[in-house]
Amino acid sequence: MAERTFPVHRDDRGELLVVESDELDFPVRRLFTVVGREGGGPRGGHRATCTELLVLVCGSATVRLGRLGGTAEVHVLEKPGDSVTIVSGDHVDYQLDGPRSVVAVLCDEPYRTPS
Numbered sequence: 001m002a003e004r005t006f007p008v009h010r011d012d013r014g015e016l017l018v019v020e021s022d023e024l025d026f027p028v029r030r031l032f033t034v035v036g037r038e039g040g041g042p043r044g045g046h047r048a049t050c051t052e053l054l055v056l057v058c059g060s061a062t063v064r065l066g067r068l069g070g071t072a073e074v075h076v077l078e079k080p081g082d083s084v085t086i087v088s089g090d091h092v093d094y095q096l097d098g099p100r101s102v103v104a105v106l107c108d109e110p111y112r113t114p115s
Contacts, residue, residue: 006055006081017057017080019106025085026051026108033057033104036096044092050109052086054094059101066091077103 006023009016021028034043036059054063056077063075068089075084086092096103 003075003084004082005079006083008080015058015080017055019053019055019104024053024106026053028106028108030107030110031104032107033102034096036061036098036101038099040095040097042093042095044094046092048086048088048090048092049112050088050107052092052108053083053106054086055083055104055106056080057102057104060097061094061101061103062097063092063094 006017006019009018054061054077056079058080061077063077063084065073065075065084065086067073067087077084094103
């Protein structure tokens with residue numbers, strides 16, 4: 001149920017996940033990663049202030065988006081490279097399924113301290 005899946009190249013050395021900037025609908029100004037913890041735990045819990053692309057690096061994640069003017073959407077990211085786009089104004093909640101789950105988040109704006 002992911003929006004799109006980016007290519008993962010596998011060989012005896014491991015996996016290489018590739019996200020090319022020309023495949024994105026926005027310029028990347030910030031990148032951060034989130035690593036799950038034992039027993040999981042909620043992440044997000046806020047309204048997005050910019051466009052974000054959340055890409056599963058490993059493990060699995062469930063992302064719930066409250067779309068402005070629409071209904072809630074649930075996206076299950078199950079394999080490396082699965083992704084979901086979060087637009088400014090969406091309410092974001094997600095769950096990483098344990099300490100082996102990692103997501104990379106690419107954003108079109110730098111971080112700004114909430115006022």
